[in-house]
Amino acid sequence: MFPDNATWLFPNVAPDPAPIKPFIRWAGGKSRLLSRILPHVPQKIEDYYEPFLGGGAVFLACASRITGRSHLADLNEHLVAAWVAMRDRQPELQALLAWYAANDSKEFFYQIRSATPTSSLDKAARFLYLNGVSWNHLWRENSRTGAMNAPWGNRQFKEIRETTMAAIGRVLARADIVAADFRGVLKGATSGDFVYLDPPYLPIFSNPDTEKEPTAKFNKYTAKTFELPDLVDLANICADLTRRNVRWVMSNRDTESVRDLFPGAEILRFTTHRSLAAHSRREVEAHQSPEAIIIGGI
Numbered sequence: 001m002f003p004d005n006a007t008w009l010f011p012n013v014a015p016d017p018a019p020i021k022p023f024i025r026w027a028g029g030k031s032r033l034l035s036r037i038l039p040h041v042p043q044k045i046e047d048y049y050e051p052f053l054g055g056g057a058v059f060l061a062c063a064s065r066i067t068g069r070s071h072l073a074d075l076n077e078h079l080v081a082a083w084v085a086m087r088d089r090q091p092e093l094q095a096l097l098a099w100y101a102a103n104d105s106k107e108f109f110y111q112i113r114s115a116t117p118t119s120s121l122d123k124a125a126r127f128l129y130l131n132g133v134s135w136n137h138l139w140r141e142n143s144r145t146g147a148m149n150a151p152w153g154n155r156q157f158k159e160i161r162e163t164t165m166a167a168i169g170r171v172l173a174r175a176d177i178v179a180a181d182f183r184g185v186l187k188g189a190t191s192g193d194f195v196y197l198d199p200p201y202l203p204i205f206s207n208p209d210t211e212k213e214p215t216a217k218f219n220k221y222t223a224k225t226f227e228l229p230d231l232v233d234l235a236n237i238c239a240d241l242t243r244r245n246v247r248w249v250m251s252n253r254d255t256e257s258v259r260d261l262f263p264g265a266e267i268l269r270f271t272t273h274r275s276l277a278a279h280s281r282r283e284v285e286a287h288q289s290p291e292a293i294i295i296g297g298i
Contacts, residue, residue, distance in 0.1 A: 019061035020167045023160050024082065024128070025137035026055035030198060030251060033272060033291070034061050037196075040249050040295050046192040047071060051182035053083065058196050063171040068193075070175040073185045075224065076139070078127040078148075080179040085124035087172035090165050096125035097159050104157040109133055113148055133157045143225070186237055195241060195248035195297075199234060200226035204253065228257070235261040238296050247297035254290035265296040 019034060030037060037058055047068040050059050059070065074080050085093045100112075113130055117123050131139050135153040142149050178185070182199070189195055241248050242264065252258050254269045271288040 017064050019057070020063065020171065021164055022055040022057050022060060023086065023164055023168060024055040024079065024131060026079075026131075027136070027138050028198070028201065029055040029057050031055075031057040033251065034058065036268075036270070036293060037249065037251065038062060040293065041065065041196070042194050042247055045194040047189070047194075049186055049189050049193060049195040050197075051180070051185040051195075052198045052200070053079070053177075054198065056083070058198070060168065060171065066174075068174070070171075071185060071188065072175055072177045073180045073182070075179060075181060076141075077179040078123050079139070080177060081120045081123040082127045083172070083177045085121055086165065086168055087175065087177060089121055089124075090169055092121055093125060093128075094160075094162075094165065096121070097128060100125065100129040101157050101159050104129075104133065106152050106154075109152045128160070129157055182234060183237065186241065189241060189244070189246045191245040193246055195246060197234065197238070197248060197250040199231065199250070199252065201253045202226070202228060202231060202255075202257075204255070231258075231261060238262065238294075239264070242297045245297065248295075250294040250296075252292050252294060254292035258292060258294075262294050262296070265294045266298070268293040268295070 022029065022031060034057060038061060041058075041062050043065055045062070045066045045068070048059065048062075048066045048070040050056070050071070051073045053059070053072045053074040056072070059072065063070075072083065074083075109130070112126055115126065117126050127139075130148055130150075131137055133153055133155050134148075134150040136150075137153070138150040139148060140150045141147065182197075186195060238248060238250065250262075254267075259267060269290065269292050272291045273288060
C-alpha cells in the first residue's frame with residue numbers, strides 16, 4: 001500500500017474555483033478527500049451523474065466543470081427532499097430553519113425526531129435540523145419502520161448561511177434530483193458524461209472467520225442497507241459504463257473483495273483518517289482506514 005503522502009500518484013491539474021461548502025454533514029462525506037478525487041475528474045463534463053449523493057461534496061466541488069445537466073439521486077427521501085428544497089424553495093426553507101434554530105433543545109430534538117411530516121418542504125427542514133444536531137451528524141434509520149433513530153448530539157443547531165444557499169441554488173438550477181436506486185439513474189450516461197460513485201461501504205470484520213458482528217458498519221443510511229449483491233450489481237454497471245466510453249470514479253474501502261470486483265479499473269490505494277466516533281467501541285473505524293479510488297472508462 002502506498003503511503004498517505006505519495007503525492008506523485010495524483011496528477012497536477014488546474015485548480016477549480018474554491019469549492020462550495022456542503023450544506024449537509026454526511027457520514028462518509030468526501031470533503032477531506034477532494035484533493036485526491038478531483039484530479040481524476042475530467043476538466044470538462046457534459047452531463048454529471050451521482051447516484052449516491054449524500055452531502056454532495058464532489059458534485060459541489062466540480063460544478064464549474066459541468067456544461068450540461070446534473071443527475072443527482074439518493075435512496076434517502078428525506079435527504080433528497082432537502083436538496084430539492086435547496087433548489088426550488090429557499091425562502092420557505094430558510095424560514096423553517098430559523099424556526100428550528102429558535103426552538104432548538106434536547107427535548108425539542110426528540111420531539112421532532114418522533115414526528116412524521118408529509119410535505120416535501122417539511123421533510124427537508126426536519127432532515128436538516130435532525131442531521132445538524134444529531135450525534136456526529138449521523139442519520140440512521142430503523143430497518144423495520146424507517147424511522148430516524150440517531151441520538152441527540154449535544155450541539156447547537158446552526159442555520160445555513162445565505163451565501164452558501166445562493167451558491168448551491170445556482171449550481172442546482174440545472175440539476176435533476178430524485179429519490180431513486182442507482183441501477184436506474186445511470187442508464188442515461190453516454191460518452192462525454194461523467195459518473196461519480198460513493199456507495200455505502202460494506203461492513204468490515206477484524207476476523208471474518210470468527211466474528212459475527214462487524215467492527216465498523218456505515219451502510220445503514222436508509223431502512224434498506226447496501227449489501228454485497230448491490231456492490232456486485234454496481235461493479236457490473238461500471239463495466240458497462242466503461243464499454244460505453246463513460247468515464248467514472250468510485251470511492252470505496254480498500255479491501256480484497258472490492259479490488260476483485262473491479263479487475264479492469266485503475267485503483268489508487270491509500271490510507272485516510274476516520275474521525276467518526278461511536279457509543280460502542282465495536283462501531284469505531286480505525287484511525288487510519290484503507291481507502292481506494294477506482295477509476296474507469298479511461
